[in-house]
Amino acid sequence: MFRLGEEWLGLATRSLVEVAPLQTIHSLPHQRSRALLGVANVRGALVACLSLVELLGLDATNNVSSGARVMPRMLIIAARGGPVVVPVDEVDGIHAIDERILDAASQSGTQASAKYTRGVLQFKGRSLRWLDEEQLLSAVTRSLT
Amino acid sequence: MTPEQMRDASLLELFSLEAEAQTQVLSAGLLALERDPTQADHLESCMRAAHSLKGAARIVGVDAGVSVSHVMEDCLVSAQEGRLYLRPEHIDALLQGTDLLMRIATPSNTPSAVEIDAYVALMGRLLDPMALAPPISTPIAPFMAELQLEPPTVEPIAPVVEPLAVAPAEPPRKAKRTTENGERVLRVTAERLNSLLDLSSKSLVETLRLKPHLATMQRLKRMQSNGLRALENLNVHLKDHALSLEAQEALEDARRLLTESQQLLVEKNAELDEFAWHASQRAQVLYDTALACRMRPFADVLTGQVRMVRDLGRDLGKQVRLEIEGEKTQVDRDVLEKLEAPLTHLLRNAVDHGIETPEQRLLAGKPAEGLIRLRASHQAGLLVLELSDDGNGVDLEKVRRSIIERQLSPTETAAQLSEEELLTFLFLPGFSLRDKVSEVSGRGVGLDAVQHMVRQLRGAVVLEQTAGEGSRFHLEVPLTLSVVRSLVVEVGDEAYAFPLAHIERMCDLEPEDIVQLEGRQHFWYEGRHVGLVAASQLLQRPASQNSQQTLKVVVIRERDAIYGVAVERFIGERTLVVLPLDERLGKIQDISAGALLDDGSVVLIVDVEDMLRSVDKLLNTGRLERIARHSNQVAEVARKRILVVDDSLTVRELQRKLLLNRGYDVAVAVDGMDGWNALRSEDFDLLITDIDMPRMDGIELVSLLRRDNRLQSLPVMVVSYKDREEDRRRGLDAGADYYLAKASFHDDALLDAVVELIGGARA
Numbered sequence: 001m002f003r004l005g006e007e008w009l010g011l012a013t014r015s016l017v018e019v020a021p022l023q024t025i026h027s028l029p030h031q032r033s034r035a036l037l038g039v040a041n042v043r044g045a046l047v048a049c050l051s052l053v054e055l056l057g058l059d060a061t062n063n064v065s066s067g068a069r070v071m072p073r074m075l076i077i078a079a080r081g082g083p084v085v086v087p088v089d090e091v092d093g094i095h096a097i098d099e100r101i102l103d104a105a106s107q108s109g110t111q112a113s114a115k116y117t118r119g120v121l122q123f124k125g126r127s128l129r130w131l132d133e134e135q136l137l138s139a140v141t142r143s144l145t
Numbered sequence: 146m147t148p149e150q151m152r153d154a155s156l157l158e159l160f161s162l163e164a165e166a167q168t169q170v171l172s173a174g175l176l177a178l179e180r181d182p183t184q185a186d187h188l189e190s191c192m193r194a195a196h197s198l199k200g201a202a203r204i205v206g207v208d209a210g211v212s213v214s215h216v217m218e219d220c221l222v223s224a225q226e227g228r229l230y231l232r233p234e235h236i237d238a239l240l241q242g243t244d245l246l247m248r249i250a251t252p253s254n255t256p257s258a259v260e261i262d263a264y265v266a267l268m269g270r271l272l273d274p275m276a277l278a279p280p281i282s283t284p285i286a287p288f289m290a291e292l293q294l295e296p297p298t299v300e301p302i303a304p305v306v307e308p309l310a311v312a313p314a315e316p317p318r319k320a321k322r323t324t325e326n327g328e329r330v331l332r333v334t335a336e337r338l339n340s341l342l343d344l345s346s347k348s349l350v351e352t353l354r355l356k357p358h359l360a361t362m363q364r365l366k367r368m369q370s371n372g373l374r375a376l377e378n379l380n381v382h383l384k385d386h387a388l389s390l391e392a393q394e395a396l397e398d399a400r401r402l403l404t405e406s407q408q409l410l411v412e413k414n415a416e417l418d419e420f421a422w423h424a425s426q427r428a429q430v431l432y433d434t435a436l437a438c439r440m441r442p443f444a445d446v447l448t449g450q451v452r453m454v455r456d457l458g459r460d461l462g463k464q465v466r467l468e469i470e471g472e473k474t475q476v477d478r479d480v481l482e483k484l485e486a487p488l489t490h491l492l493r494n495a496v497d498h499g500i501e502t503p504e505q506r507l508l509a510g511k512p513a514e515g516l517i518r519l520r521a522s523h524q525a526g527l528l529v530l531e532l533s534d535d536g537n538g539v540d541l542e543k544v545r546r547s548i549i550e551r552q553l554s555p556t557e558t559a560a561q562l563s564e565e566e567l568l569t570f571l572f573l574p575g576f577s578l579r580d581k582v583s584e585v586s587g588r589g590v591g592l593d594a595v596q597h598m599v600r601q602l603r604g605a606v607v608l609e610q611t612a613g614e615g616s617r618f619h620l621e622v623p624l625t626l627s628v629v630r631s632l633v634v635e636v637g638d639e640a641y642a643f644p645l646a647h648i649e650r651m652c653d654l655e656p657e658d659i660v661q662l663e664g665r666q667h668f669w670y671e672g673r674h675v676g677l678v679a680a681s682q683l684l685q686r687p688a689s690q691n692s693q694q695t696l697k698v699v700v701i702r703e704r705d706a707i708y709g710v711a712v713e714r715f716i717g718e719r720t721l722v723v724l725p726l727d728e729r730l731g732k733i734q735d736i737s738a739g740a741l742l743d744d745g746s747v748v749l750i751v752d753v754e755d756m757l758r759s760v761d762k763l764l765n766t767g768r769l770e771r772i773a774r775h776s777n778q779v780a781e782v783a784r785k786r787i788l789v790v791d792d793s794l795t796v797r798e799l800q801r802k803l804l805l806n807r808g809y810d811v812a813v814a815v816d817g818m819d820g821w822n823a824l825r826s827e828d829f830d831l832l833i834t835d836i837d838m839p840r841m842d843g844i845e846l847v848s849l850l851r852r853d854n855r856l857q858s859l860p861v862m863v864v865s866y867k868d869r870e871e872d873r874r875r876g877l878d879a880g881a882d883y884y885l886a887k888a889s890f891h892d893d894a895l896l897d898a899v900v901e902l903i904g905g906a907r908a
Contacts, residue, residue, distance in 0.1 A: 026639055026747035029684035030734045039726065039739060041747050044343025045336075046739040048727045081729050144729040 001092040004053055008126045015133045017076040017083055019091055025049045035143040040085050049085045055139055079140045160205045164250030167194040171243045175236055182231035192221040204449045209261045210249045216268035217242045238271055338438055345435040349428040350744040355421040366410045373403045443521040444472035446485050457496045464514040465500050471521035476528055487595040491532050491618055499536030533617040538610040541567050553839045568608045572596045633719050634712040637686030640748040647753035649700040677709040678760050701753050708760045732854040735759055784810040784906055790820035790834040808906030817841025831903045836865040844879045851880035860902040
């Protein structure tokens, strides 16, 4: 469960490799897509870095009051052909959510705009958007090449 | 120990290492086969393991190992070919052989010759179809009994083998594998090694932060001692005044406390100083060691080669000696690994083709013993290998005849081929000067395989020869696969690295050094004016604000092309471990790879060849803008460029005219090799190639192209007489985007296909 701008999002842990501290991202010359931020050092390997904000078409402005303990981090995600990194504004943690709740959420939430969304649910007093990992990962792969 | 024995001793170690690995494969495979005796993949892997061990045993001269693995291989091959169904007694025997092999490879535990003979005989019995008749246990029993005298191996006829097979394999394996210096050899995954390197480089940077901290502590010490002095001063002044007892005591306390803390500070500072020094030393050593893990001496690839050359020479009735220079040259393990096969090929070749028989040599006035010399050295960021022999050189006339016989070139053309051109034919697939195929060479798979492997390393191999005096192979392999010395610079607040091998020089330019020529910025360098381009513009990165007056310039050069690239800051010279970029990103223009700096931050390594082309383009388009009123010329440059590769003049010309009429810009090449050279030196939008061509065929050309970073995305159309579906498949599998049968291109099929692939002639 993590935050991008003002939105809280959830991603199934089976596609998450690691949560890492924020690293500097080295941009790539002749950039082709806006989602591709560059490459970053993940445990001594160079891993492509993508912007979920661009990928999901979110509002890029981050005007959430920056509390003292908010730590931006990087999620390392297992995509087809190797890991990719996505920076996020805050990570809440890993939570076990009952599948029935998820199923219910996926049935209710059918907003037309939300291409990468499997459902929206209320969790810990927040509105949590549950990402469709398959859709997301194929978008990740597309934006790399 | 004599050097000879030393070498043999280290060879034996390698053999036991290999034996350890291969017997594991064998045990695992055999156990799987026991459950299902026909599993092809396990049969295959076991057969290969036995075969490899046989070869290894032969190289180190362990005859017992050769015979045991030979009979095992025989048995497995029979099973593979379906002539033999592996029954438990076969598996038993094979496992027993596996244990024997392991013991053979363990010096302290070598089985006796009797045991070996018994085992070979046993396998012979098992393999003999006649002996496979039911009363199988009776004839074998005596042999087995003999075997059982030694540490309990396998209860021969017992049907349950599994637990027994695993247990006896253990004890001999416990012996630790060591190198000749008594050091253990371990296998580590590349990932772990990379993360080790990453961590050690970070710790190196961390310790650097101790230094400023230490300086602050020294300053604190000075301030504190000044405080003490001030107090002493005060004390002197107060001497004139009458002080109360309390005040005197308070003053005394303050002085004491300050003195004590001064002492403590001095002590602790000294400790911290020492600690910081040790820590930085350690971090440096740690980093160097981690970096060195990737590097191995060139000698590693040579184990066994000296012996191989001698033995092979003896088999062929020749006296040959291998002399090696530069064994200690450090080479990346990955490169070293890939060099082994081509080197072995070349050495075998030199013994077989190069060196003459002692009689011939004496007749020619040379010493009876032939000499093969192998030199390894670093030259300008490349590993250079020179392999020369003092044999007879290459019989050029024979090559010429062979070319004509094989109809690779018409007689008239062949007669005119230069020595250099003739020698390139030797690198063609299937080309051999041997009339009959021997065990050693003559299959025509030699030099083309060598060239292929060297090319995979992005290197080059050249053959030179002097008739009667010998031939020389010159191999150049870039070290850029592994570690590269680079100049790290800053562009757009980010780090980029120029490999030193490609840098002509670096310089600071004052504003008055820069001249305007034809509206472009130039500066004078070695008496010629050199175009200047901003790196940020080249790489399409935002330029950062730069208040400095002087301009930092990296001068890059490739033969005649020479340019200055202006960067924002020189960071310094660094040794970088090249890290590949994600394959999914494809080739990134102007960038060859990435690396990490000491502090773990990312640096991109500039592909200088690519960058020179980009500079060229940038300058040309710059000029274009100014001469835009000559509309013809603009159209000229904007036309799409196609390379046509075909050995038939007719086809070539036909295609050229068809495409020219449609407005494309067309260049031609006469065969794969020519085409490959053109593709590497110029820019094209499309490649149209034939399949059957001399020197390098179309399939090879396309495969090469697809492996090349810059060219892999170039659209390719294959045009061939071959019309069958399997030919089509072969072309498309190699990486062609379109396959067109020659029969159909008078009509618009060719042009339609071209439009389909790259669109019309103008962008």
